Amino acid sequence: MSSDLRELYQQVILDHNRSPRNFKELPNATKRVEGYNPLCGDHYTVFVELDGDVIKDISFTGNGCAISKSSASVMTSSVKGKRTDDAEKMFETFHKLVLGEPAGLSEAELGRLAAFSGVSEFPARVKCATLAWHTLHSALQGEQEVVTTE
Amino acid sequence: MTAVLPERRTEYDVERIRRDFPILHRTIRGKPLVYLDNAATTQKPQAVIDRLVRYYSEENSNVHRGVHYLSEVATAAYESARTTVKKFVNARDEKEIVFTRGTTEGINLVMSSWGRRNVAAGDEILITAIEHHSNIVPWQLLCEEKNAKLRIAPVNDAGDVIVDEFAKLLTRRTKIVAFGHASNALGTINPVKKMIAMAHANGSVVLVDGAQGVPHLDVDVQDLDCDFYAFSGHKVYGPTGIGVLYGKQALLEAMPPYQGGGDMILSVSFEKTTYNALPYKFEAGTPDISGVIGLAAALDYVGSIGLRKIAAHEHDLLLYATARLKEIPGLRIIGTAAEKASVISFTLEGVHPHDIGTILDQEGIAVRTGHHCAQPLMMRFNVPATGRASFGLYNTREEADALIAGLTKVIEIFHG
Numbered sequence: 001m002s003s004d005l006r007e008l009y010q011q012v013i014l015d016h017n018r019s020p021r022n023f024k025e026l027p028n029a030t031k032r033v034e035g036y037n038p039l040c041g042d043h044y045t046v047f048v049e050l051d052g053d054v055i056k057d058i059s060f061t062g063n064g065c066a067i068s069k070s071s072a073s074v075m076t077s078s079v080k081g082k083r084t085d086d087a088e089k090m091f092e093t094f095h096k097l098v099l100g101e102p103a104g105l106s107e108a109e110l111g112r113l114a115a116f117s118g119v120s121e122f123p124a125r126v127k128c129a130t131l132a133w134h135t136l137h138s139a140l141q142g143e144q145e146v147v148t149t150e
Numbered sequence: 151m152t153a154v155l156p157e158r159r160t161e162y163d164v165e166r167i168r169r170d171f172p173i174l175h176r177t178i179r180g181k182p183l184v185y186l187d188n189a190a191t192t193q194k195p196q197a198v199i200d201r202l203v204r205y206y207s208e209e210n211s212n213v214h215r216g217v218h219y220l221s222e223v224a225t226a227a228y229e230s231a232r233t234t235v236k237k238f239v240n241a242r243d244e245k246e247i248v249f250t251r252g253t254t255e256g257i258n259l260v261m262s263s264w265g266r267r268n269v270a271a272g273d274e275i276l277i278t279a280i281e282h283h284s285n286i287v288p289w290q291l292l293c294e295e296k297n298a299k300l301r302i303a304p305v306n307d308a309g310d311v312i313v314d315e316f317a318k319l320l321t322r323r324t325k326i327v328a329f330g331h332a333s334n335a336l337g338t339i340n341p342v343k344k345m346i347a348m349a350h351a352n353g354s355v356v357l358v359d360g361a362q363g364v365p366h367l368d369v370d371v372q373d374l375d376c377d378f379y380a381f382s383g384h385k386v387y388g389p390t391g392i393g394v395l396y397g398k399q400a401l402l403e404a405m406p407p408y409q410g411g412g413d414m415i416l417s418v419s420f421e422k423t424t425y426n427a428l429p430y431k432f433e434a435g436t437p438d439i440s441g442v443i444g445l446a447a448a449l450d451y452v453g454s455i456g457l458r459k460i461a462a463h464e465h466d467l468l469l470y471a472t473a474r475l476k477e478i479p480g481l482r483i484i485g486t487a488a489e490k491a492s493v494i495s496f497t498l499e500g501v502h503p504h505d506i507g508t509i510l511d512q513e514g515i516a517v518r519t520g521h522h523c524a525q526p527l528m529m530r531f532n533v534p535a536t537g538r539a540s541f542g543l544y545n546t547r548e549e550a551d552a553l554i555a556g557l558t559k560v561i562e563i564f565h566g
Binding site: 002004005014018039063124 | 179500501502503504505508509512519520521528534535563564
C-alpha cells in the first residue's frame with residue numbers, strides 16, 4: 001500500500017467508519033440540519049442540542065464514504081460539551097489541517113482530528129472530510145436548510 | 151473459489167490497437183494507466199489527434215461562407231464528415247444528420263422543437279427507469295411547461311426494462327417515447343427494435359439515447375426504425391463537444407428551428423426570415439468544425455476495426471471481468487441483464503464506492519464512482535452509489551486482472 005493511502009485510511013478513520021459514535025437521532029435536538037454532497041451522494045443529518053451556548057449533545061445519521069462518516073463521528077465526539085465558539089474554532093483548525101495549511105497546533109492538541117491530516121494529499125476528498133463540519137457550522141449559525149459542499 | 155473463466159479470444163490484436171492510443175502509454179502515480187472509465191469518455195486514437203492538428207495547421211476556416219480556398223477545403227471536410235456519419239448509422243440521407251454538442255443537446259433539441267409543437271396538456275411522455283439524467287430532465291421540463299405527464303416504465307431486479315409494463319404504459323395519450331439503447335449505469339442493452347415497433351404500433355414517436363449504443367453496437371437507424379437517435383462523439387473515441395442527432399427527414403422538415411442565428415437561414419429581413427433547408431435549419435451559428443472532422447476520423451478508425459469485432463472483444467472482457475469479480479467476497483454486481491454492454495456496476499460490502507475509487511486511483515486504475523447521473527436508478531436498487539468499470543476497444547484481460555488486484559487491496563485496507 002502506498003504511504004499516502006496509509007496516511008489517509010488511518011486506524012482511527014477505519015474504526016470510526018466501522019463503528020460511528022453518536023450515530024443516532026437526537027429526540028431533544030434544538031437544531032437539525034442536513035448536509036449533502038451531490039457529487040458522491042454523501043448525505044448526513046446533524047442533530048444538536050444546545051444549552052445556552054454549550055453543545056449539550058450532538059449526533060448524526062446518514063450515509064457516505066469512510067472519510068465523511070468517520071469525520072462526522074470524530075466531530076461529534078470532539079465538540080460534545082464544548083462551547084459553540086470553541087467548536088467553530090475547532091472547525092477552522094480542522095479545515096486548515098485537511099487543506100495542508102499550518103494549523104498552529106501540536107498533534108496532542110489536535111487529538112483525534114490529527115487522523116485526518118492525510119486528507120490534504122487527496123484534494124478530491126477535502127469535501128468529504130468537511131461535510132459534517134459545514135453542516136454543524138450552519139446549524140450553529142441558525143440555518144436550517146440543506147447544506148452542500150459543492 | 152475459482153470461477154470457470156471464458157476462453158480467451160485471440161483473433162483480435164488488442165496490443166496493436168493499444169499502440170494507436172498515446173495516453174495508454176503514460177503512467178499514473180508511477181503505475182501504468184488502467185483506464186476503465188470508458189462509459190464516461192473514451193481515449194482518442196492518434197488518427198483523431200492528428201486529424202485535429204492537421205485541420206488547425208492546414209485547413210482552418212469557416213464553413214458555408216467564404217469563396218476562398220480554405221473555406222472550400224473546410225466546408226468539404228465538414229460535409230464529408232456528415233456523409234461518414236450517415237454511413238456509420240446507415241441513415242437514408244445526409245439531411246437527416248444534425249451536428250450537436252452531444253447527446254444531451256440532441257435530446258434537448260427534440261424536446262424543444264418537436265416536443266413544444268406536438269405535446270399538449272394531458273399528453274404523456276414515456277421513458278424508462280434506467281435513463282440517464284439527460285433523458286429525464288428535458289422531458290420533465292417539457293411536462294412542466296405543457297402540463298403533460300411523464301410516465302416511467304419500471305425495471306426488474308436484473309436491470310431489464312419490464313417490456314409488459316412498458317406496453318401497458320403506451321396509451322393513446324403517449325406522444326413520444328424516449329429510452330437508452332444501452333444503460334450507462336448498468337450496461338443493460340434494451341430490446342430497442344421491439345420497443346420501437348411497440349411504440350410505433352401505438353402511434354408514438356420514438357427517440358433513442360444512443361450515447362452508450364454507438365460505441366458498442368452496430369447501429370442501423372433504418373433497421374431500428376427509430377424516429378430520432380442521439381449520440382456523442384467523445385464516447386466513440388472522438389472529441390468532446392460534438393454529437394449527432396439523427397432524425398427522420400419528414401419529422402425534421404416539419405419541426406421549427408431549435409436556435410436562431412447564422413447558417414440556419416436562407417434570407418433575413420426584419421419583416422420575414424426564411425429558414426435554411428435540412429440539416430442546416432438546426433445548425434445555427436459557426437459549428438464545431440474541428441469536432442465534426444475529428445468525429446469523422448474517430449468513426450473511420452472504429453470502422454477500420456469493425457464494430458462487430460469490437461463488440462465481440464468487449465463482450466469477452468465483460469464475461470471475463472464479471473466472472474473474476476464474482477470471486478471477490480462481498481462484491482455485488484448491480485445490473486445482471488442477459489444483454490449487456492461492457493459496463494459493470496458494483497458495490498463492495500462495508501466500503502463506500504468513493505473510497506474504492508480513491509484506492510484504485512492510487513494503483514493507476516480509473517473507474518467511475520457515484521450515481522452515474524442516474525439517481526432514480528440508484529434508488530431503485532437501493533444503493534447511494536456504485537463503482538463502475540466500463541471497458542472499451544483497447545482494454546485487456548490483464549487490465550481486468552489489475553482491477554481485481556486493486557479491489558483486493560481495498561478489502562485489505564478496510565477489513566484487514
